[in-house]
Amino acid sequence: MNIYIFSFFGIWFIGWFLNSILSKKNNSNFIRFFVPTIFGIVFLLMWEFLVLGLSINPVLLPAPTAIGSKFIVEIPTLWIDFTQTLIKGALSGYILGCGAAFLTAVFINKFDFLKRGLLPLGNFVSALPIVGMAPIFVMWFGFDWESKCAVVVMMVFFPMLVNTVQGLSIIDKSRQDLMTTYGASYFQTLLKLRLPSALPFIFNGLKICSTLALIGAIVAEFFGSPIKGMGFRISSEVGRFALDMVWAEIFVAALAGCLFYGFIALMEKQFTFWHPSQQK
């Protein structure tokens, strides 16, 4: 048994032991942060030792250190891909799609007939593999980021629409009546009552869509893209068996996904501090 395999099991048991002791302690924020961190570190170390110990071909599975050094060396390329796919493709599509869905939702909320027609359809479309629209949009809008933006718009539109409409329809009758006794106009009621009370649903939609937007922009590049972009890089580097680069891209995607989601969650905390789900 070589030293790496030994370390592999060693670190496993140390991590296990540490976490089972720590988790028996009181539930403090410290523990809540520390235990998953240990788990993550142990996982990475085990991965490293496993790759070294069994001398796994880096073509199959590169070690975390190899991925890390590749990440640092390739930061310029990764940055180009990041702006191409996530800023130009995903973010523009996300803002356009969610914005359009929000306005549509506010509009159809006024008409019960439209709402009854669009809501079941929206639910239906949300379950469909919209990513499949990517080849069509690549044909229509070309290889560059415009087609990715279009795919993202299609992907986020219906989940956002359904969530916003749901938020706008759940309304407390007595609050509505209060607004009426104040003689509030439609827009005043919308701005001061309906929209604020719909915010938890709107943020839920925004959160779901943040992941969808990243997926849409990356997968759309598998169907054709200029020679930059995360999806392009992933599929071409996979073809050359440069898996360390692929993992570096995936790391960027994961980081961006977490930050994006975290940002929306932070906004949610700021704007819906009054909602029971935000209170401890």
Next chain:
Amino acid sequence: MKFSNFIYKFFFEGNFFPILTIVTVIGIFWYLIALPMNAEKVERKFKDLNTTEKIIKSWNLEKPKLPTPHQIVKEIVNTVFYKKITSKRSLVYHGWITLEATLAGFFLGTALGILLALGIVHNKAMDLSVMPWVIASQTVPILAIAPMIIVVMNSVGITGLLPKAIISMYLSFFPVVVGMVKGLRSPDQMQIDQMKTWSASSNQLLWKLRFPSSVPYLFASLKVGIAASLVGAIVGELPSGAIAGLGARMLAGTYYGQTIMIWSALFTAAFLAASLVITINIVQNFTLKKMAIIT
């Protein structure tokens, strides 16, 4: 309930008419927008025709920029009913290949997800260490790993169904874990105390209280999971070079400019997704009724 009553309710009280109206509007809009989108091609190919003939031509081009619904339906009917199902031109053949991988991955992912959820609920160390990562994974576009899995597995000699099933598996795995953990924890302290006063063992607590109360949550996750599985299987077909399956049909359609082929594969995928979700819905209603959770 009387049958006539049922018919009345279906048409006039439900969402039938609103949905029908919107679908019709979308259809009309589709045909209208096909005119300017295909105009260029029609102008190039049929210069001398009059306007009416040009309109009809633009709805029936061979490789249109935007195929019309009737062309797509015709192509689907052609490739579903008039081709042998073993033929490479049959959509049933391609659809089945995708469906197979989807289902295999979905069942594996669900089983693993339930197991992990059980572990998380029963072991506090596991809960504290794994759960934050599972939740974080929901915010990550994990579909991006798909091409790598396919190519790496191909290079060690594993091809066909299994690599795609693995992608479907991990896509359906995370929603199931999150849903099941929520579900297994859904019984409140009073119910748990009640079980304890009956001196129920932890096994009995699991099977008689926790598991039954998690079933509605499980079904909600299954619906998310199966839709994700299908997307995973389709995307998993892209990097292996468009051999078989709905994703391969889409990619081949892109290479050869066969728009009708892409759209028909897309519609088939949509049909598959819808039938899978509806199937789960039916099983859900049946199960929840049997369990007397809904009436």
